[in-house]
Amino acid sequence: MKESPDTKKLEAMLRSSKLSSSGFMGTDNRAVGEIIDTDLAVLSELGYTPQELAKRMQQITDAATEALGNWAKIGDSHEAMIIEVKGRIPCPWPHAGNFAKRVTILRDIETKSQIKWSDLNIHLIAEHDFFEGKNSEFRIEPADLVKALY
Numbered sequence: 001m002k003e004s005p006d007t008k009k010l011e012a013m014l015r016s017s018k019l020s021s022s023g024f025m026g027t028d029n030r031a032v033g034e035i036i037d038t039d040l041a042v043l044s045e046l047g048y049t050p051q052e053l054a055k056r057m058q059q060i061t062d063a064a065t066e067a068l069g070n071w072a073k074i075g076d077s078h079e080a081m082i083i084e085v086k087g088r089i090p091c092p093w094p095h096a097g098n099f100a101k102r103v104t105i106l107r108d109i110e111t112k113s114q115i116k117w118s119d120l121n122i123h124l125i126a127e128h129d130f131f132e133g134k135n136s137e138f139r140i141e142p143a144d145l146v147k148a149l150y
């Protein structure tokens, strides 16, 4: 991601609690471009693009939505459920559009290890290659996500 005058504005928005009480950067002191580049490198090593992951996440969210509050079977080893959270949240990038705050939980049936994402996470990954900063509430480790999705 290129540094630009707008990047500073975006960084300030990502670190503020204006949209998300915990912010999008967590305790991560790296610049947003560095976070994105590092995560993209991890994904490229694993052979996936953020867009592929986001598409699979959306499919799982859709399947879980149809299960109406129950666990939906995802493949042989996983299940997913929607946690409804009231309200909507806009994307911190400067463009129109906001997202339901609902959360999808994807868990391994055997180990119960789980990963969660919001509708906004799917958008941030698909459109901005952004998995959030370390220790932010909705940070997703790309390697963990790949392991859970495939």
Ligand SMILES: [Zn+2]
Residues within 6 Å of the ligand: 091, 092, 093, 095, 123, 124, 127, 128
């Ligand atoms: Zn956006």
